[in-house]
Amino acid sequence: MPDMVKVENLKKNFGDLEVLKDISLTVKEGEKLVIIGPSGSGKSTFIRCINYLEEPTSGKITVAGTEVTKKNHLELAKKYSSMVFQQFNLYPHLTVLENLTLAPIKLQHVPKEEAKKNALSCLERVGLKEKAGNYPIQLSGGQQQRVAIARSLCTKQPLILFDEPTSALDPEMVQEVLSVMVELAHENITMICVTHEMGFARQVADRVIFMDGGYILEEGTPEHFFDCPEHERTKAFLSKILH
Amino acid sequence: MIKGLFDPKRWNALFQAFPEYYIPGFLMTLKISLVGLAVSLALGVVFGLLSTAKFKPFRIISRIYVELIQNTPLALQVVCYYSILPMLFTNTGFRIPKFILGVVGVGVYHGAYIAEVIRTGIEAIPKGQSEAASSQGFSYLETMYHIVLPQTVKIILPPLANQALGLVKNTSILAMVAGMDLMYFTDSWGSERGYFAQAYFTSAVMYFIICFPLARLARYLEIRSMKLPTAKRLEITADEEVA
Ligand SMILES: Nc1ncnc2c1ncn2[C@@H]1O[C@H](COP(=O)(O)OP(=O)(O)OP(=O)(O)O)[C@@H](O)[C@H]1O
Numbered sequence A: 001m002p003d004m005v006k007v008e009n010l011k012k013n014f015g016d017l018e019v020l021k022d023i024s025l026t027v028k029e030g031e032k033l034v035i036i037g038p039s040g041s042g043k044s045t046f047i048r049c050i051n052y053l054e055e056p057t058s059g060k061i062t063v064a065g066t067e068v069t070k071k072n073h074l075e076l077a078k079k080y081s082s083m084v085f086q087q088f089n090l091y092p093h094l095t096v097l098e099n100l101t102l103a104p105i106k107l108q109h110v111p112k113e114e115a116k117k118n119a120l121s122c123l124e125r126v127g128l129k130e131k132a133g134n135y136p137i138q139l140s141g142g143q144q145q146r147v148a149i150a151r152s153l154c155t156k157q158p159l160i161l162f163d164e165p166t167s168a169l170d171p172e173m174v175q176e177v178l179s180v181m182v183e184l185a186h187e188n189i190t191m192i193c194v195t196h197e198m199g200f201a202r203q204v205a206d207r208v209i210f211m212d213g214g215y216i217l218e219e220g221t222p223e224h225f226f227d228c229p230e231h232e233r234t235k236a237f238l239s240k241i242l243h
Numbered sequence B: 001m002i003k004g005l006f007d008p009k010r011w012n013a014l015f016q017a018f019p020e021y022y023i024p025g026f027l028m029t030l031k032i033s034l035v036g037l038a039v040s041l042a043l044g045v046v047f048g049l050l051s052t053a054k055f056k057p058f059r060i061i062s063r064i065y066v067e068l069i070q071n072t073p074l075a076l077q078v079v080c081y082y083s084i085l086p087m088l089f090t091n092t093g094f095r096i097p098k099f100i101l102g103v104v105g106v107g108v109y110h111g112a113y114i115a116e117v118i119r120t121g122i123e124a125i126p127k128g129q130s131e132a133a134s135s136q137g138f139s140y141l142e143t144m145y146h147i148v149l150p151q152t153v154k155i156i157l158p159p160l161a162n163q164a165l166g167l168v169k170n171t172s173i174l175a176m177v178a179g180m181d182l183m184y185f186t187d188s189w190g191s192e193r194g195y196f197a198q199a200y201f202t203s204a205v206m207y208f209i210i211c212f213p214l215a216r217l218a219r220y221l222e223i224r225s226m227k228l229p230t231a232k233r234l235e236i237t238a239d240e241e242v243a
């Protein structure tokens, strides 16, 4: 499998604060990667560097063989990557259907009818076809996040970045979103997920990485990770979140 | 005194003078208001956008404009345009035509306020919106056009209607420099004949005719902006229903 994302010696500072100190990582096409780590360890910052929501301080990120730069990141996003946010970030002035068709119509120049059809089939996949005409504010958190996932699907990029997609949700809504993500994982989409849902990680991850203090401290298969972690820090973290 | 107010002779004099004084004054005020509003909106949008730009000199330019205009009286600004500005370019005693003077006076003045309205409107849109847009590949201008400004418009319409209202009333400042507007003709007929009560009462009615609908509009927009949206009905065609 060719590389979908390649990160080499990535550093990111916010002013004097060194958040990412030296991150190198390769993600293969179709791979499902889960990133875990304590709050403030830089997980969001890392995943946001991949689509240039944060500008790296130094180092190199390559997506589908092309280095991500200030100049080309929008082009790369259109073609290769989409993102699902913790706070959903749906467009509140647009209906669910319009949220899904905006980028295909305006950016990818898909004909309107085709975009609509495709959007409805994406909504069907997340079980929300009947909400197509609603506005985001009329949906529950779980439904909004499923719409956000459908919006990502709709633009058909091979890479989806998830930044804690379930942590803003009420507990009873977490499962419906995770189920959709598990469904997605059967496809050849590359998924990079920051999440603390260990059940999900076990079920779908090809690899788990543990970030702490701006470094990747440990990486391995979910089995390795949950059954015999090496680092003390990893053990401590896991015991905390698994109770 | 009160007798003078109801004196038919005085009212008759006013009706005689109406076509010659009040009609042209009213039309001039209306014209200056309309074109002035267009100018102030254009300035407001440009400087409002500049004030939220990433590029700092843009923000500084916008700041200087807004602070200069907001912290000096409109009357003084108009006098400057009228008597000082021409001196900088010529010494032939050239004066800016009254209509242009009015348009520039209220346009530049309210443009600064509208820029502030637009800036706060844009800043009220959560950062997640432009992040979602960027993650889909929308450029800055596309993001503004498709995502941020449509949401901003809903917030800023009520204060914009209030600015329009203020603008109409502020055209009366032009009377100070013989602006040929409604206030000027009111003053001039009133002091010519000494029938101040008739002069100013009529003038008030005419300003009210323009301003009252604007005030209602502002109120209507305010109520509308607080309403939640209702779902849109979709025309899903038969074959989509099957699919
Ligand atoms: N825009 C920013 N400006 C300044 N500091 C920031 C910014 N974004 C993040 N940080 C800081 O960088 C550090 C890492 O933040 P980040 O959001 O990447 O952590 P995280 O691992 O995603 O944490 P969490 O699990 O709480 O989401 C934190 O100390 C945070 O305060």
Ligand SMILES: [Mg+2]
Residues within 6 Å of the ligand: A043, A044, A045, A163, A164
């Ligand atoms: Mg985070």
